[in-house]
Amino acid sequence: MPKLKTQLTNLPHQPGCYLYYNSAGKLLYIGKAKDIKKRVASYFTKNIHDPKTEKLISEIAKVDYIVTDNELEAYLLENKLIKKRQPVYNIMLKDDKTYAYIEITKEKFPRLVTTRTKSPDKKLFGPYPSGYSRQHVLRLANSLFKLRVCKKLPKRPCLLYHINQCSAPCINNISEGEYVRNVTLAEMLLKGDIKPLTKKLEFEMDKFSKRQEYEIAKLKRDQMRALQSLATQQRVDLKKRYDQNVINYVATAKQTIFGVFRINKGVITGKQEFVFKKELALLEDFITRYYETHDIPEEIIIPERFENQKLVAAYLTKAKGKKVSFTVPQRGDKVKLLDLVKTNILTKEKEEESALFELRQKLKLENVPRTIECFDISNLGETNKVGSMVYFKDGKPDKSNYRRFKIRTVEGQSDYDSMREVVLRRYLRLVKENKTLPDLVIVDGGKPQMSAALSAFREIGIQLPLIGLAKKHEEVYTTYTQYPFRFSRRTDALKLLQHIRDEAHRFAITYHRVLRSKGMR
Template identity: 45%
Template sequence: MIIDTSHIPDEPGSYLFMDEEGTVIYVGKAKNLRKRVQSYFRKKESDPKTAVLVEAIRSIDFIATASETEALILENTLIKKHQPKYNIDLKDAKSYAFIQLSDDPYPRIGIARKTGAKGTFFGPFVSGRERDHLLAMVKKIFGLRSCRRLPKRACLRYHIGTCPAPCIGAIGQEAYAERVRQATEVLKGRKKNLILELKAEMERLSAACAFESAITIRETITALEHLAGRRMVTPKHASEGDLINYRVTGGEVYLLLFHQRNGTLMEKEEYQFTESPDFLSEFLVQYYSDHEVPGEVILPEKVDDAITDYLTKLRGKGVLITIPKQGGKRELLDLAGKNVDLTWFSGEERVHALRRALHLREMPDIIECFDISHLSGTAAVGSMVRFRGGRPDKKNYRRYSLKTAEGGDDPGSIREVVRRRYSRLIKEEKELPNLIIIDGGKAQLSAAYSELKNLDLEVPVISIAKREEEIYMPTIPYPLPIPADDPASLLIQEIRDEAHRFAVTYNRIRRRKKVIP
């Protein structure tokens, strides 16, 4: 049986395989959902267990997350809920182990299954792999001993430089205690303050010409920054409830409802219906009349107090309606919104939304976007990225070293790269885009539009200004009435951000070449 995987995004997250009855039979996680899921169906020779699993798959669902580590948390939660038959033998029983610092004069670092012994404990952890990674990094960065008893002579770890050998007195108790303090900061998740502290020390040592010591600290900072993005500890006080986010486009509402458990989105439910003046309130009334009402409902906008009273009566006790503006709940709400975009507006669907929003005559299948990057007018460069079918077409990205425009003249720079790009495409009779996006305001847009007219090109062109995400078209003095969170605007923002990233990268390369003799 052929399984369609075209709807699965290139995002981190967790995926669920269902059988013909809709029962979840396997839950997995991935850094790239599409590639991971497709790998199951490309394998010619797989082990018998995987072959049986693939044979039983009839449908696939997914939940996108902010990172691969978030996907680990979600995977663990989904497995505990659904108990999929093909996951039973795959889970590591040590996934909830702790990291322990003993209370010895020279504390050792290691793994503990329980917190009853003496010492300081950190965890529990999302998975054994994440815990082991953090343990190995802390041991390497701070050189804490791991031996259960201090030996009488230095071991191999001392000779390879990963332990300061307190066993032979090569390090004093006070100096070792400072290492333990820094390691404790990292294990408690306070890496940011420690990094700032180490940077100050590095600058002090550099000023004192102690360059070798400064380099050692710099390597420590690099290792800590690598750890900074990893979320490893299972949240202890995360709230539970339902979370709802949606997009409205073309008179239709695209809504996802997530049941939130332990600070993680799970069990998404999809709804699509015609927009009405009070569609959110109507949805809440209809949905919770047939479903269990949670203690908290997180929404992107306020609803009438009568809705809160209604839900309270259904539940029999208080219900909290939350509209977060910042913090963890806001991040979850934004993540739910991202899942809305991935579910309905990824790829071709987002291109259709863009065509409707801009009232284009033809589908903007090929979109090219330009950006200019410079540092106070120096090392000015241009970039052009191409998206095809709503996805990056990286082999057709282009970089430009500006030849005629002066640094800091963004409209002039846009004029130059637009002229160079499309005069070449015309000369070589190559495929032209269906839509051109300019990163900037009305001045940059006017420059691009003027150059296109000089080339006798009638390709639609728009610009997007960073501050308010306002979208402009030539000859129209006011920004288009497209909300910043509309799927069409989100696609434009994504393309603009990619062009900006590409330009900034090239600008840095140019500046480095000027610095290096």
């Protein structure tokens, strides 16, 4: 292998992609450049780099390249290569399949359902990173327009019809045409087209009122008021008739957090945050990766210009099939939006930090619980027993460290023995492999589950901070108090504990269903 210096000398003055490898042949980073030689040379000739770039440079042992005809082709090639080969120093966003969408089904009487599977033949809205916001929109759309929720049309009307929450197409209480018109209204809501939807409802209210059909007119009025209330909560002061995204970030020595607000015709329809702890988190790289899996708007509002801004705009325009532009505002409403995104990022950071510090104080822990592991047992029938463990780092789920367990040694439905087995297997392995133990262990349940975990700890010969969280009254059991205690319902610490416990339960149930479908093979 030629020496690195010789490789740098032989690089071409042409557009294309460059690839960095370490001494073991592992791909570290892929970049694109108008002039490959100049771009690569800048890594080794500049005296000042950020710490992450310095670390990358220290690992480079080999440089390879691919020449293209022009800069745009280099950009397209870079994206394909990164997606396919996933270098360790390039930003890789989580696939959108981890987020849920709202789908309008293609049935005769369509439903609104939640799905995590993207497909070109589906009518999807989202994604919704927050389960709460998704359920809120679903409930609002279903109640406003009285859409059915049953998977199959029943022969008799259900309770929802009797409490005026469903139009009951199952008994021909509504014509197919009228039902489809309601679905169209629901679609307008999901798109964020609240203003024209409100006008449409106002027109219908007047129409039915003039016909003296006052019950229907009252229904339209109530729908209109609910939508006006929603618009008031979400509206920002932008009089645009197209989609916009607002992207901002907060960078610290430990991490970079990007925030995205999605805006449709002046209404904030969603927000997301992405945290990068190890990667080179550059604005340009984030934008490129983000729009590989998200809808591209016509305008993207950003806090500053970046090196290849025109090139990225051309790339996104080509992908969308419509002009896409970047805006770097200096004053006015768009600057306020950028500030709002940053405020949301900082607020989220503070909430997570405050929750962790509050846990340390309330649970009398020696250290802030940066790493937390939580166990849950799913026990439906004597032969169908599984366990799950979820892993949270700095208050956030780290799904790469989730673990699931088939219960091997327990007969019957003993939660105690099942919990003991799972905890024993987990930490026996960590100790044998000399891996780091968590700052806090949580078990879903009360004293019996805690006793099971403590028994496993004693057998292994370890001591770890341990609590049990019982669902019924959200009571917290500890090893140093005789009786459980409760956090205030409003505390960030309790919200974090509930989130972790519920995630462990969800993960266990999901695994349980998979095994049941396979006949517990």
